[in-house]
Amino acid sequence: MASLIEDYALLSDLRTGALVSESGSVDWLCFPRFDSDAAFTALLGDSEHGRWLLAPEGAVDDCEPQHPARRSERRRAARAAGEEDPLQGEAEPDPAAEGRPVVVQRTYVDSTFVLRTLWKTPDGQALVTDFMPVGDRRASIVRRVEGLAGSVRMHQEISFRFGDGAVVPWVRRHEDQKSGDTSIVAVAGPDAVVLHGDRLPQGHDHRHIGDFIVSAGEAVDFELCWFPSHRHVPARIDAGASLQETVSYWKNWSKDIPQQESYHAVVKRSLLVLRALTHEATGGIVAAPTTSLPEDFCGERNWDYRFCWLRDAALTLEAMMTHGYEKEALNWRDWLLRAVAGDPDDLQIMYGVGGERRLPERNLDHLPGYEGSLPVRAGNGAVDQYQGDVVGEVLVALEKLRNMGGVEDHFSWPLQKKLLGYVEEHIDDKDHGIWEMRGDQKHFTHSRVMMWAAFDRGVRAVREHQLDGDAARWEELRDRLREEIMEHGYSEKEGTFTQTYDDAEVDASLLVIAQVGFIEYDDPKMLGTVARLERDLMDDAGLLLRYRTSSGKDGLSGAEHPFLACSFWLVEQYARSGRIDDARKLMDQLVGYSNGLGLLAEEYDTVDGRMAGNFPQAFSHLTLIRAADAINGHGQRAI
Incomplete structure (x- = not known):
């Protein structure tokens, strides 16, 4: 289920916006405009309605009773029944004490909408940078994972959907004839998206799942780019250059x-x-x-x-x-x-x-x-x-x-x-x-x-x-x-x-x-x-x-x-x-x-x-x- 509303961060490319939860899930994104049908709609449903999760392995379990939204739901149900607060005296869960990954810091880069989430796990630290490129008129979202210390096993799960989560697209592998890069393309009607990346996930039951390890000094990039389905698949972006351009735009503005x-x-x-x-x-x-x-x-x-x-x-x-x-x-x-x-x-x-x-x-x-x-x-x-x-x-x-x-x-x-x-x-x-x-x-x-x-x-x-x-x-x-x-x-x-x-x-x-x-x-x-x-x-x-x-x-x-x-x-x-x-x-x-x-x-x-x-x-x-x-x-x- 979705996170609390306040747990989300906004990304924007001045054409549309995405919401990224503190747990690393892109739960809302309309492509290519603010008022287009949503491609990721888990905010109003669940992962079956489209989302893109990227977080250390073991960081997220939406169904657990301690999930913040479920705790709030339990409180409302008790009030409606005239009962006392069921969470009175109940301690908040401590993921760190349980050896689970925790978010150490989550902030925007200066005066921008470039989001940085610092994760700490028992085996190391990793920084996830999320942003939407500004100025190139490319409808996309970029996610970069950098290893800062030790080694961190990252978990990625993406459910491609269109039509506000109602349409499951046809998905295939695509190889760029010039670069030789392999990507994942999802198509349904007029809409298509391509997932470029260094460690692509594998298809499994209408979603794509994959784990990879990032070690200190390594950087792993992904980009999800929307395009009209009748056009050629867009080539992979230069994530580093795009990041610098996006940061510069927001700072200058x-x-x-x-x-x-x-x-x-x-x-x-x-x-x-x-x-x-x-x-x-x-x-x-x-x-x-x-x-x-x-x-x-x-x-x-x-x-x-x-x-x-x-x-x-x-x-x-x-x-x-x-x-x-x-x-x-x-x-x-x-x-x-x-x-x-x-x-x-x-x-x-x-x-x-x-x-x-x-x-x-x-x-x-x-x-x-x-x-x-x-x-x-x-x-x-x-x-x-x-x-x-x-x-x-x-x-x-x-x-x-x-x-x-x-x-x-x-x-x-x-x-x-x-x-x-x-x-x-x-x-x-x-x-x-x-x-x-x-x-x-x-x-x-x-x-x-x-x-x-x-x-x-x-x-x-x-x-x-x-x-x-x-x-x-x-x-x-x-x-x-x-x-x-x-x-x-x-x-x-x-x-x-x-x-x-x-x-x-x-x-x-x-x-x-x-x-x-x-x-x-x-x-x-x-x-x-x-x-x-x-x-x-x-x-x-x-x-x-x-x-x-x-x-x-x-x-x-x-x-x-x-x-x-x-x-x-x-x-x-x-x-x-x-x-x-x-x-x-x-x-x-x-x-x-x-x-x-x-x-x-x-x-x-x-x-x-x-x-x-x-x-x-x-x-x-x-x-x-x-x-x-x-x-x-x-x-x-x-x-």
Whole structure:
């Protein structure tokens, strides 16, 4: 079974991403794009659904009762039955004491996504380096094993699969006529992969297995490369040269990140994550590289995040622009122009990595789900939702780009005017809100505020940047929305903004109201809203839920864990309203939930102390950056 979510490392080639467990198993990899069908799908099933294990012999046994995910499963089952914690007083297993291989160190090389795992066994030490080559447009993953001391017997097991783990390919040996090298080729339909390597495994019952010994001073290389099945088998890569090029790329990209007084390391890693989730060719930014990692373990809140949400991408670009990445912002603007080109009425909240519009949701019934969480979904039905806030987020980000010196061209500003026309046309419509409620449409206060922000940015574009447009009309609509929001989206009785019009419920998206300048961070109305959020949505560990799932408004069964972005928003609110000590305290707590590589999932289970939801999540990392910026420059408005 899969490892705990936080036990995974991300590899990226700026086109797709892989997840490698601490035990050395590549359990998730979509070839050749983030939103392609998965080739390794063990994350949502088991080894039969595709994976690539490379670790010292005896290091892994997924079925043992002490496996971390199984321990968590035992705890949940006991709570459901009203029993005491079955692991109370039970000591954690100590592989070293049992003479089994252990991970001594696991880290990225400097500011890169080149992963190094140092293994220690009773007979020696070995270093495994995993990376995805960047810049050569080659869809592959490289794994290098180096002997550091003594001799280590390594175990390799690879299950070739396509079609999200459903398709077992035809596998054959291939000999390169020029080099004489032998490799393994797997083919099914349009997809093919080739495994190059010094010590190739042997076929056995729909998988390939092999052991080899690496001694001090030796290096053994493997590369798994995807290619269209109608093309020639790609030749073997120069692993050493590719490693140097990949390390150089990531270091050069991150070298100009400004030094911050506090939280510099986590901000730097978060910016790197946002870059890693950006497709270098199209400019599209995915919300996460995974699908169906559950928000509610064993429940139905499992979604596909391998697409480009306009909202998430706009917020990502805001965070990156704040730290000087104007080029990435311009690339995303070009992606936006292509994706939404056409009739503005056809605007979607999300698109494929290349701007694709059709993202139908379907269930992958052959997969058992992460820890039994069903259904496993491919595609996202929310693509058909109307969410009134989206244009506001886009226009706020594009205004920031203008303020940085980004020049509007013959297409970009006309498109923004069309988007403002879209907002005006839908100004009275109810929507599904930022959280993509699958219940009835409402007038969500956050959505209405973001519509206000859209018109506000239109007015400022004309009056501050001398662009053409009907500023008077947009100002009229902006002011109308303000009056409406204050009448229906704010409760004088409760002293708080509300989740939807004429309702007493609150949700964490109300923290965005001050971020876009609708109201000051320290306005009594905002402070009253914060107090209500702390009272109604804060869990025992001090983290914010998005909203009360018990209200039944989202149309789903079950509950969820605290959404990390909401608590990072609260950090920002604290810092900008003068509660700097509270901001630092909560920030330190949230940063402490990162795994050892600085990665964050969508949510955090504060009861079992583990991550939940898709991983790594752009929204968590971009709000971490905003929160750190607020602490480092508290009192300054970040709009």
